[in-house]
Amino acid sequence: MFPTNPFTPEFGSVPLVMAGRQSIRRELFDAFSQGRGNPNLSSILIGPRGSGKTALLTYLAKEASSEGWVAVHAVAMPGMLEDIFEQTRLACANALEKKEAYTPPQLTSLGLGPVSVGWAASPAPSENWRTRMSGLMEALEGADLGLLITVDEVVASLDEMVRLAAVYQLFVREQRRVAPVMAGLPSNISALLNDKSVSFLRRAQQHKLGTIPDPDVREAFRETAAIGGRDVASNALETCVSAIGGYPYMLQLVGFRCWQASNPSGVISVEAAKRGVGDAREDFRSHILEPTF
Numbered sequence: 001m002f003p004t005n006p007f008t009p010e011f012g013s014v015p016l017v018m019a020g021r022q023s024i025r026r027e028l029f030d031a032f033s034q035g036r037g038n039p040n041l042s043s044i045l046i047g048p049r050g051s052g053k054t055a056l057l058t059y060l061a062k063e064a065s066s067e068g069w070v071a072v073h074a075v076a077m078p079g080m081l082e083d084i085f086e087q088t089r090l091a092c093a094n095a096l097e098k099k100e101a102y103t104p105p106q107l108t109s110l111g112l113g114p115v116s117v118g119w120a121a122s123p124a125p126s127e128n129w130r131t132r133m134s135g136l137m138e139a140l141e142g143a144d145l146g147l148l149i150t151v152d153e154v155v156a157s158l159d160e161m162v163r164l165a166a167v168y169q170l171f172v173r174e175q176r177r178v179a180p181v182m183a184g185l186p187s188n189i190s191a192l193l194n195d196k197s198v199s200f201l202r203r204a205q206q207h208k209l210g211t212i213p214d215p216d217v218r219e220a221f222r223e224t225a226a227i228g229g230r231d232v233a234s235n236a237l238e239t240c241v242s243a244i245g246g247y248p249y250m251l252q253l254v255g256f257r258c259w260q261a262s263n264p265s266g267v268i269s270v271e272a273a274k275r276g277v278g279d280a281r282e283d284f285r286s287h288i289l290e291p292t293f
């Protein structure tokens with residue numbers, strides 16, 4: 001049986017080998033290990049289609065989990081805030097109770113004077129999103145965990161984006177251990193940042209996902225093929241690197257097609273590379289260019 005193709009030309013999938021992006025990975029990793037106060041905890045990844053935003057969000061969430069953060073992933077669309085709440089509730093249950101289902105306590109009454117606090121097992125309908133999230137974050141903080149909220153495909157037109165930005169500002173004032181990391185296309189992000197009601201987001205760190213330098217592409221291509229058990233002839237590698245042009249989606253597409261075009265002899269030859277590049281360009285035209293334009 002031939003080894004499985006190790007390239008992943010599929011939107012949203014984390015590549016087996018992440019090419020480049022070292023500085024943003026380092027900065028975000030430092031932010032997760034340092035915690036509160038690090039400006040990168042609130043970050044926006046900005047890049048065109050196929051530049052690797054979704055893959056990077058998933059990758060960063062994994063890194064964050066090793067530093068004591070639980071991650072919830074949302075896409076900017078109606079219902080996003082409830083989705084974030086539900087996922088946080090589940091993440092909380094997993095983190096705090098491991099196996100048994102966990103219903104986090106809900107604050108139902110708070111008296112002043114001789115202080116009295118009441119807890120109930122199920123959500124009180126009168127609580128708003130902010131209060132419910134605060135309750136969960138408190139439970140997470142009790143277990144020394146922070147909350148990473150990733151929001152993909154950011155659009156400015158969504159009211160819930162505005163609410164999230166506003167509430168996040170309050171969470172920061174309350175010293176919550178929370179990190180929103182968002183991602184979107186350049187035009188959508190600039191529209192969002194121009195919206196007066198989310199001026200706070202303008203202070204988030206912006207990370208532009210540009211093209212990946214050729215040496216990083218070369219290394220990632222070779223390493224990915226090696227994971228599948230194949231070498232790449234050096235002139236074949238150059239053919240691929242120049243066709244990829246630093247574009248992450250193309251790296252996966254070219255790799256995938258070259259792999260398919262080569263026989264399982266253990267080497268991707270220059271002939272296979274040429275055929276693979278041709279096939280990848282054809283895929284790119286029919287899957288990306290034609291539907292987009």
Ligand SMILES: Nc1ncnc2c1ncn2[C@@H]1O[C@H](COP(=O)(O)OP(=O)(O)OP(=O)(O)O)[C@@H](O)[C@H]1O
Binds near residue numbers: 011021050220252
């Ligand atoms: N740094 C990288 N190195 C290698 N491959 C990558 C890298 N980043 C992303 N990819 C691959 O590129 C493809 C596109 O990635 P992804 O879906 O994350 O892009 P995107 O920016 O979210 O696109 P869209 O704007 O359409 O949502 C996927 O096949 C993914 O595996």
Ligand SMILES: [Mg+2]
Binds near residue numbers: 055
């Ligand atoms: Mg994406």
